Amino acid sequence: MALLFYTQVLSHCLGGIASFLFNQRGENANRVTHGFAVLASAAGVLFSLSVLLTGTxxxxxxxxxxxxxxxxxxxDPLSAFFILVISSISLAASVFAVGYTRREFRGRKNIALLGFFYNVFILAMLLVVTVRNAFYFLMFWELMSLASYFLVVFEHEKPEARKAGMxxxxxxxxxxxxIAAAFWLLSMHAGSFSFEAFRAAAGTLSPGLRNTIFLAALxxxxxxxxxxxxxxxxxxxxxxxxxxISALMxxxxxxxxxxxxLLFLFDFLGEVPVWWGYAILAVAVLSTLLGILYALMxxxxxxxxxxxxxxxxxxxxxxxxxAAVFKAFHQPLYAGxxxxxxxxHVINHAFFKGLLFLGSGAVLSAVHTRSMEDLGGLIRKMPWTAVFFLTGAIAISALPPLNGFVSEWLTFVALLMGSESADVTIRSFSPILAALLGLAGALAATCFVKAFGITFLGQHRSAHASEAREVSGSMKTGMGILAVNCFGLALAAPWIVKILGRIAGELSGADLPMAAVVRKFFLTSPSGASQFSPAFVAVILLGFMVVSxxxxxxxxxxxxxRIGPRWDCGMPRLSPRMQYTATxxxxxxxxxxxFLYQPTSRVELEDEGHELLRTTQRFESKITHHADEWVYQPLADIVAELSRKAKQIQTGHIQLYLSYIFVTLILLLLFYGGRT
Amino acid sequence: MSAVLLSLFQVFFLMALAPAVSWFIKKMKAASQNRVGPSLIQAYADLWKLFRKDMVIPETASWIFHAMPWVLFASTLAAASMVPVLWTRSLFGFTGDVILFVYLLALGRFFLALAALDTGTTFGGMGSSREMTLSSLAEPALLLAFFALSFRARTLSLESMSVYFASEPPMQVLFFTSLAFGALLIVTITESGRIPLDNPATHLELTMIHEAMILEYSGRYLALIEWSHQIKQLVFLTLLADLFFPWGIAAAGDFPALGFSLVFFLAKIFILAFVVGWIEIHSSKLRLFRAPDLLAVAFVLAILSLLGQLIIGRGL
Amino acid sequence: MTDSIAVSLTHFLGMMLVIASFWMLASPQIGACIRAYATHSFFLAAITAVIASTNHVEHLMVSAVLTLVLKTIVIPHVFFRIILRLGIRKEIESYINIPFSLLLAVLLVFVSFYVTREGKILNPVSLGEFIPLAVSTVFFGMLMMTTRKKAISQVLGLLLIENGLFLMGVTMTFGMPLLVEIGIFFDVLVAGLIMGIFVFKIRGAFESINVDDMTALKG
Known part of the structure; x- marks a missing residue:
């Protein structure tokens, strides 16, 4: 078992370094770096599975x-679960990357450098979820952030990449x-940086400190x-x-x-006050609804x-x-x-979002544009990519029989169990939260009908789209691995629930009795309110289809x-520009x-002296992102204002800067000297 | 074994009855306009004719276009096999709950909306966009109405909910079931594409939603789609009957009770269909951007149904 | 009528009352708003009547009849005449749009339920479940008064508040002494009339009944 772990770590290290031995823009560097990443990820999958299945x-x-x-x-099982998530997505992404990098970057960019950051990034994530010491955790966390930053700005010749990176x-x-503050407070209290010490000292945290740490961590x-x-x-x-990389991020x-x-909530901080649960739920509802509403636009x-x-x-x-609310009210079964x-949902989302990002990568490499307004009709040019993307779209829209529905169903049931809660607030709000989840689900379906429909269906909206070619075998394989697993994760739900139930039980502090959540092929709600079998539903749907x-x-x-023309209202020819656009x-x-989007639109017209001689028409439509406008813009203004104030001590004279240092030194010495 | 056969029969029964219900509303409409209207046979003859006709497939269609009718039909049937009809059991009610029911219908709609975009015509995109917009507002109202009912019944399974409300004195729960009924009725009208939200009898581009999506379909595929649509409408009416008027439904599969139940069921369905038809006759189609107001009403009704229980029922 | 059925009936009527107040908030036109008020008062009268007959409180029956006559017939009638005479535009103008005021209203129902749970504020003798309904009716009235632009909607808001208070009185203590109640009814009627005249005067002075124009009064 240990061997697998070391294999994984070493392969990532080798994959990061070895490719520099070859032509850094060539095919060999690409194969070596991603080959090692594949090897490492495969080892990671095996390692995590062996921990999860044997329970050791x-x-x-x-x-x-x-x-x-x-x-x-x-x-432990929790870490192993996250290793599984990381490794399985990185496995597919690495396989995909071989073809993708070749098509996008060969001869143009330094592939060895890309591979280096790529391997470091995956390795850092891996170490983050396995390390048991706060100091090193922060180190790896920072490594992960930096590696991903360099990956974001990999195409640094584009100004928007630099801006996004900053x-x-x-x-x-x-x-x-x-996060550092949270860990620092914890370690001051526990007197050590090790997670075990945090756990041991959890009981003696004062409420004020506990709340502060929670807020900092949240x-x-x-x-x-x-x-x-x-x-x-x-x-x-x-x-x-x-x-x-987007897929991994x-x-x-x-x-x-x-x-x-999860570590903070259920491991380090001991008791959970109920308002933590409310805070998390509030953030969650806001993210769920606004996230999908912005996605739609x-x-x-x-x-x-x-x-x-x-x-x-x-x-x-x-x-x-x-879970936090139930834990606060000592209902461990429901919390688990x-x-x-x-x-x-963590693992499901990893798979279908990974799949969708790889799919969008395939589209990008074939068409060289991310704007859906220039796509369309790709299903005929790239049939495999279309099938994979559709699988991801169905899964993320939480439609049966794919995996997205399974975890969404579990979340629905968890929310509705709120009516069994001891807390009157959660009892009154939980069905409404569940309905809002339903709203998000319905909007997600709309969003992905748009994403798939506008991108892959209809007619080509630009010349790029009509020249698209299907992607290479490695890219198809990468997407295929994830797509197949979207089915697998649904059909194998009872077994997965058993494994996850054990992890969740350990975290929430009481064993989750398997009889309460799984019965043969059925997932059941612990309150006995309902049951659901993903496998049966798949069989029924397929059965009805085949029988009919x-x-x-x-x-x-x-x-x-027979094949005929479309209904064209008697017009001579339907042009692709008559189709509905993404907008x-x-x-x-x-x-x-x-009232939410506050859309603004602008029409620009230019003509040659008469409105009938119109040369160009430009239409622009924008929606308002409130977080930008209400939070970040004022914040940026304040920072800019402060900087302007601070500018006054900047004169550009070197003597003045030296005198600042001199004065500071004297003040510090006076301060310390005066104390002793 | 006989239980399975009986449950299977229920599904066939719904499939067979669905065109008749649509016919009934059509006939009502005709009567209100001093027309004779089609005969009952016509409803079935139309389907039969479509099934036997050859199809014209648009040259720009991909496999999505061919797959959609089957997926729609299968998902509608799967949903139909989850509702109790003549007795308190259903064929596949054990596989899931109301959430699954709602999402099975969503699966069919997902493909319907995709197929509408597939051919790349303006009509298709328009219908698809409108259908998804309205359904994203109707779906949460539907779910919340179910959740309001399950809050009382403490179960999410359609079968047990129906059994529960059959056992509860109707007067005692009227204060919230009446509101949930209002919400579900609005959703039923939305889902069956009727006035005031959609007009089933028009091909005017400004008003149509469902018809715009299936404009390119013909022959057997069109028959499947139309039939699915009729079944979906009947399923929603059955749902209303099951949850709000569960009286007379047979508790066991013995024959006198079933005959009794059949009579009751037909009466309930045609009364509900009458209500839907009456609304269709007496209202005008809402502008697309007014339709959300109606769905907001459904949502508010569902919320109040829940709140009412908190205030009057267990909450205190 | 047996007791349990009567209680169920009042519950049903109570929910209908809430629906009517939502209708008042949601109606885009002044006429619909008045009709909603009439409906609201009708359900109020019905609740009063049911409580009167099951608990054998005869004087409540008088209140019920008075409510029915005054609030569902006379006052709406007066209002319709005012509209006709003034030739007011039918659309209600509001600072917030209808979906948002509905959302606020739902929140207010929550709030009224939350603050009155476990009898924190009031200690009822019977039918305690009506307190949140009554409180939310009062809230709705205040919401209407604060968000609407026309004076006439504010009068309707005030009447809604009065309905809420009346409901609270009826369900908590089976009503106040008859004399007091009759007094209140006349107050309401007179208030309605006076405000009707007031609305005329406002229009006479400002050429509109938009209360925004009254900001011109501050020096």
Missing amino acids: SWAVEWRGSLPVGPLRFAA LYLIMTHAGTAL IGFGTKAGVIPLHIWLPQAHPQAPSH SGVMIKTAVYAL ENDLKKLLAFSSIENIGIILLGVGM FSLMAALY MVLLRVLLGKKLF GYSKPLRRILS
Whole structure:
């Protein structure tokens, strides 16, 4: 078992370095670096599965020379679960990357450098979820952030990539500062940096300290997870990275924040006051609804996916929040169930969002544009990519029989169990929260009908789209792995629930009795309110389809059809520009929810002296992002104002700067000298 | 075994009855306009004719266009097999709950909206966009109405909810079931594409939603789509009957009770269809951007149904 | 009528009352708003009548009849005449749009339920479940008075508040002494009339009944 872990770590190290031996822009560097990444990820999948299936934890410890305690790695079921998420997505992404990098960057960019940061990024995530020491945790956390920053700005020749990277860097460091503060407070209290010490000292935390640490952790990790209103970097940064990196960032990296938040909530801080649950639920609902509403208005395929990640983080946090509420009221069975729903959505979202980002990467590499207004009709040019993207779209819209529905169902049930809660507030709000989740689900379906329909269906909206070619075998394989697993994760639900139930039970402090959540092929709600079998539903749907096809064939004979033109209202020819556009598709909702979006539009007309001699017409439509306008713009203004004030001491004379140092030195000496 | 057969029969029964219900509303409408209207046979003859006709497939269609009717039909049937009809059991009610029911219908709609975009015509995109917009507002109202009912019944399964409300004195729960009924009725009208939200009898581009999506379909596919649509409408009416008027439904599968139940069921369905038809006759189609107001009413009704229980029922 | 059925009936009527107040908030036109008020008062009268007959409180029956006559017939009638005479535009003007005021209203129902749970504020003798309904009716009235622009909607808001208070009185203590109640009814009627005249005067002075124009009064 240990061997697998070391194999994984070493392969990532080798993959990061070895490719520099070859031509750094060539095919060999590409193959070597991603080959090692594939190897490492495969080892990671095996390692995590062996921990999860046998239920035995594994740990290793090195005594370093730093005065922060030993460097300890451990893989308990929770860590192993997150390793599984990381490794399986990175496996698919690495396979995909071989073809993608070749098509996008060969001969143009330094592939060895890309591979280096790519491997470091995955390795850092891996170490973040296994390390058991706060100091090293922060180190790896920072490594993860930096590696992903360099990946975001990999195409640094584009100004928007640099801009997004800078925003990401600022936001992630603001978050890290709070995380560091949370850990620092904890370690001051526990007198050690090790997680075990935190756990042991949890009982003696004073309420004030506990609340402070919780808030710092919630905001700090919330920034990384991209919850609203801390999300502004996410839709900028994720789409800028190369697509297989976007898949990892959206599918996996934001989940490491969920992992850390779970540790804080259920491990380090002991008692959970009920308002923590409310706070998490409030953030979750806001992220879920606004995330998908902003996604709906996006016409940039990758940005749309990034916004939808915010929605899904919200869904995960709905489960976590319910778990916190139930824990506060000492209802461990329900707490465990809610947590399990959240964990299930973690892995599901990793798979389908990874798949969708890889799909968008395939589209990007074939068409070289992310704007949906220039796409269309790709289903005929790229049939495989279309099938994979459709699988992801169905899964993320939470439609049966795919995996998205399973975890959404679990979350629904967890929310509705709120009516069994001891708390009157949650009893009254939980069905409404569930209905809002339903609203988000319905909007997600609309959003992904738009994403798939406008991108892949209809007719080509630009010349680029008509020249698209299907992507290479490695890219198809990468997407295929994830697509197949979207089915697998649904059909194998009872077994997965058993594994996740064990993890959730351990976290929430009481065993989740399997009889309460799984019965043969059925998932059941612990309150006995309902049951659901994903496998049966798949069989029923397939059964009805096949039976009706066969019956109609037998009763009425083979269906006869001829190919004809479309209904064109008597016009001579339907042009692709007459199709609904992405903007048009979301127009009704933009108008209905105008109080939220506050859309503004502008029409520019130019003519040659007479309105009939019109040369150009330009239409521009924008929606308002309130977080930007209400929070960040004022903040930026304040910072700018402060900087302007601070500018007054900047004269440009070197003597003055030296005198600043001189004065500071004297003051410090006076301060210390005066004390002793 | 006989239980399975009986449950299977229920599904066939719904499939067979669905065109008749649509016919009934058509006939009502005709009567209100001093027309004779089609005969009952016509409803079935239309379907039969469509099933046997050859199809014209648009040249720009992809496999989505061919797959949609089957997916729609299968998902509608799967949803139909989850509702109790003549007795308190259903064929596949054990596989899931109201959430699954709602999402099965959503699956069909997802493909319907995709197929509308597939051919790349303006009509298709328009219908698809409108349908998804309205349904994203109707779906939460539907779910919340279910949740309001399940809040009392403490179960999410359609079968047990129906059994529960059959056992509860109707007067005692009227204060919230009446509101949930209002919400579900509005959703039923939305989902079956009727006035005031959609007009089933028009091909005017400004007003149509459902018809715009299936404009390119013909022959067997069109028959499947139309039939699915009729079944969906009947399923919603059955749902209303099951949840709000569960009287007379047979508790066991013995024959006198079933005959009794059949009579009751037909009476309930045609009365409900009468209500839907009456609304269709007596209202005019809402402008698309006014339609959300009506769905907001459904949502508010559902919320009040829940709040009412908190205030008057267990909450205190 | 047996007791349990009567209680169920009052519950049903109570919910209908809430619906009527939502209708008042949601109606885009002044006529619909007045009709909603009439409906609201009708349900109020019905609740009063049911409580009167089951608890054998005869004087409540008088209140019920008075409510029915005054609030569902006379006052709406007066209002319709005012509209006709003034030729007011039918649309209600509001600072917030209808969906948003509905959302606020739902929140207010929550709030009224939350603050009155466990009898924190008031200690009822019977039918305690009506207190949140009554409180929310009062809230709705205040919401109407604060968000609407026309004076006539504010009068309607005030009447809604009065309905809420009346409901609270009836369900908590089976009404106040008859004499007091009759006094209140006349107050309401007179208030309605006076405000009707007031509305005329406002229009006479400002050429509109938009209360925004009264900001011109501050020096």
